[in-house]
Amino acid sequence: MxxxxxxxxxxxxxxxxxxxxxxxxxxxxxxxxxxxxxxxxxxxxxxxxxxxxxxxxxxxxxxxxxxxxxxxxxxxxxxxxxxxxxxxxxxxxxxxxxxxxxxxxxxxxxxxxxxxxxxxxxxxxxxAPGPQVRGSVLRVDDLELDEDSREVRKGDREITLTTTEFELLRLLMRNERVVLSKSTILERVWNYDFGGNANIVESYIGYLRKKVDTDEPKLIHTIRGAGYVLKAPRPAQRA
Missing domain, CATH: 3.40.50.2300 (Response regulator)
Incomplete structure (x- = not known):
């Protein structure tokens, strides 16, 4: 080994x-x-x-x-x-x-x-990628995340993410349309809360927005007082 x-x-x-x-x-x-x-x-x-x-x-x-x-x-x-x-x-x-x-x-x-x-x-x-089911690809609108190759694409554009950004985006995409609190994100991505420094979640959400959410309509949303959610736009929002 x-x-x-x-x-x-x-x-x-x-x-x-x-x-x-x-x-x-x-x-x-x-x-x-x-x-x-x-x-x-x-x-x-x-x-x-x-x-x-x-x-x-x-x-x-x-x-x-x-x-x-x-x-x-x-x-x-x-x-x-x-x-x-x-x-x-x-x-x-x-x-x-x-x-x-x-x-x-x-x-x-x-x-x-x-x-x-x-x-x-x-x-x-x-x-670590770890053992995964082949062909495990997450898609939300034109955003695509391949869990096997760890590649991320937005439309025709390939996006380079750090390991932590990748894990945060994967968490959001796996829970599409589910509002995740800061404490939940800290526990699931970082495994603990860094002594209460929940502002790190805001920072990494900001990094993701600059890399994967530059076009309208947006995919990542802040729900005031509750947390963050990633969801595809409704047809009316694209009109």
């Missing part, structure tokens, strides 16, 4: 060594990078299944990107590799900023190794 690959990115040698050792002991194939540029190269070379990425890397210059910039470049380059941020920044706004940047989870230093492993496994479960 092929082992899953994890890239650990941290410029603190002792932290990188500890995290890498624990992941290897848990059965992962692990690669390590000590700065942002090496991390970007390692993602291209090793194609990891997940990246544990320290936010507070060397700096913010083009040649020495911090964790936020590394993640931005990955997403801008079309990489949907799941990313778990590892950082000493524990303030609520910093957590939300990391998640809005496209991270899939956030672990604060100092951390327990058991928690880190639990988060890694939870993200991998959430983002």
């Amino acid at each position: 092929t082992r899953q690959r994890v890239l650990v990115v941290d410029d603190e040698e002792n932290v990188a060594h500890l995290v890498a050792s624990v992941l290897r002991f848990d059965g992962f194939e692990v690669f390590v990078a000590d700065n942002g540029m090496r991390a970007l190269i390692a993602v291209a070379e090793h194609r990891p299944d997940l990246v544990v990425l320290d936010v507070m890397l060397g700096g913010s210059t083009d040649d020495d990107p911090d964790g936020f910039e590394v993640l931005r470049r990955l997403r801008a380059g079309g990489s949907g590799v799941p990313v778990v941020f590892l950082t000493a920044r524990d303030a609520g706004p910093d957590r939300v900023a990391g998640l809005r940047a496209g991270a899939d989870d956030y672990v604060v230093k100092p951390f327990s190794l058991e928690e880190l492993l639990a988060r890694v496994h939870a993200v991998l479960r959430r983002t």
Whole structure:
């Protein structure tokens, strides 16, 4: 059985060594990078299944990107590799900023190794295709999501989504015309509530709207005080 690959990115040698050792002991194939540029190269070379990425890397210059910039470049380059941020920044706004940047989870230093492993496994479960029925394609109006290939199309346009955006869209499409509350979305997509930071749901709904809901009539709707719903327009709305 092929082992899953994890890239650990941290410029603190002792932290990188500890995290890498624990992941290897848990059965992962692990690669390590000590700065942002090496991390970007390692993602291209090793194609990891997940990246544990320290936010507070060397700096913010083009040649020495911090964790936020590394993640931005990955997403801008079309990489949907799941990313778990590892950082000493524990303030609520910093957590939300990391998640809005496209991270899939956030672990604060100092951390327990058991928690880190639990988060890694939870993200991998959430983002892995897993065994599925072939030909499982969701369609709402001209929006199409293929659960096998993980491809998304809107009409003739192919759409690139991060793993979290994909899971959110899949949840909405599987529950067409069902209003989903923020707490339900947090539980189903993120597996827990991030300490009550439900605003992350609003952010990701916004990301989806910019990518898949740019034309009229809209598919994604906000139901004030209740949550969000995705539904095809009625014939009269297209008239």
